[in-house]
Amino acid sequence: MPATTDLPGLAGFARQHDPDRFLCSLFAPAEARDTLFALIAFNHELARAREAAREPMMALIRLQWWREVVEEAAAGxxxxxxxxxxxxxxxxxxxQLEPGALLAMVEGREAEETGEDAPPLAERMRSTAGIMAAETGRVLGAGEAAMPGLRQVGTAYGIGGTLRxxxxxxxxxxxxLPPHADPREAARSLARDGLSLEEAGRRSLAGLPARAVAAAxxxxxxxxxxxxxxxxxxxPGDAPAPRGAGDRLAVAWAGWRGRL
Structure with missing residues (x-):
């Protein structure tokens, strides 16, 4: 792949900040990729709201700014x-993008800032990574029947990325991780739940059109x-291993075949 600096606009932004989803988006039809890059960049900005803020209130202010961006665009x-x-x-x-889905992603991030009342990890991932996968599928014409499966595999990806x-x-x-739990056992329990979601989603997406496989x-x-x-x-304390050739080749193989 070319260096990030060789890619124009949001393509370079998406590759730099979310290389996983950028790689997946390359298997979408060329005419849809700019829309997917915009969605990837939006998701990154929502995630960055928490990383860049020193306290929850500042993160909520940043998220409100993005809420207004979506609402203003929807109003023309x-x-x-x-x-x-x-x-x-x-x-x-x-x-090209559904305002309701984008606002739901904002709400999912807002829920993360509620302190001790924040929803469990899997629920938060359904409201963020799960919705994003479904919106990606909608952009690619996956059809309403595919939405539950896409939300499942998106949620599983979010859980895996968090544990990683x-x-x-x-x-x-x-x-x-849940408070007062053994970190390793809590992470392994979440991983098993994530694999169950991924397997169920993958089975339900067996008939996903090849043009929409990038979403899955x-x-x-x-x-x-x-x-x-x-x-x-x-x-749990292991540093995340960099994405290797095996990860990229596994994605590429599924993308080229047009099925998971």
Missing amino acids: GAPRRHEVAGPLSDAIRQG SLAVLAAQGRDP LPAVLARRDLGRVLAPGWQ
Whole structure:
């Protein structure tokens, strides 16, 4: 793949900040990729709201800003001057992205800022990564029947990514695991739940059109990430292993075949 600096606009942004979903998006039809890059960039900005804020209130203010971006675009307003907000607003006004799905993603991130009342990890992932996978599928014409399965595999990918990054999150003072639980056993329990979701979603997506398979490709990475958590020697404090050739080839093989 070319270096990030060789890619224009949101393509370079998506590759830099979310290389997993960027790779998956390359197996979408060329005419849909710019819309997917805008969706990936929007999701990154929502995630970054928490990372860049020192306290929950500041994160909520950032999320409110993105809520207003979506609402203004849906109402036909002028886009805000921002490298992501501008293309995102264009995609909304042109009917390429569904405002309701984007607002649901904002709400999912807002729920993460509710402190001790925050929903469990799997529920939070359904409201973020699960909705994003479903919206990706809608962009690619997956059809309503595919939405439950896409939400399942998207949720599994979100769980796998979170467990893969436990050491990074701990360094940021964040712990997504249930309180007062043994970290390794809690992570392994979540990994088993994630694999069950991935398997159920994958079975229900057996008839997914090839043009929409990019929406389901994160399932390939979810399966690998969750399997690593269940490996005998894995520990919550392990640094996340960089994506290797095996991960990329597994995604590419499924993408080229047009099925999981």
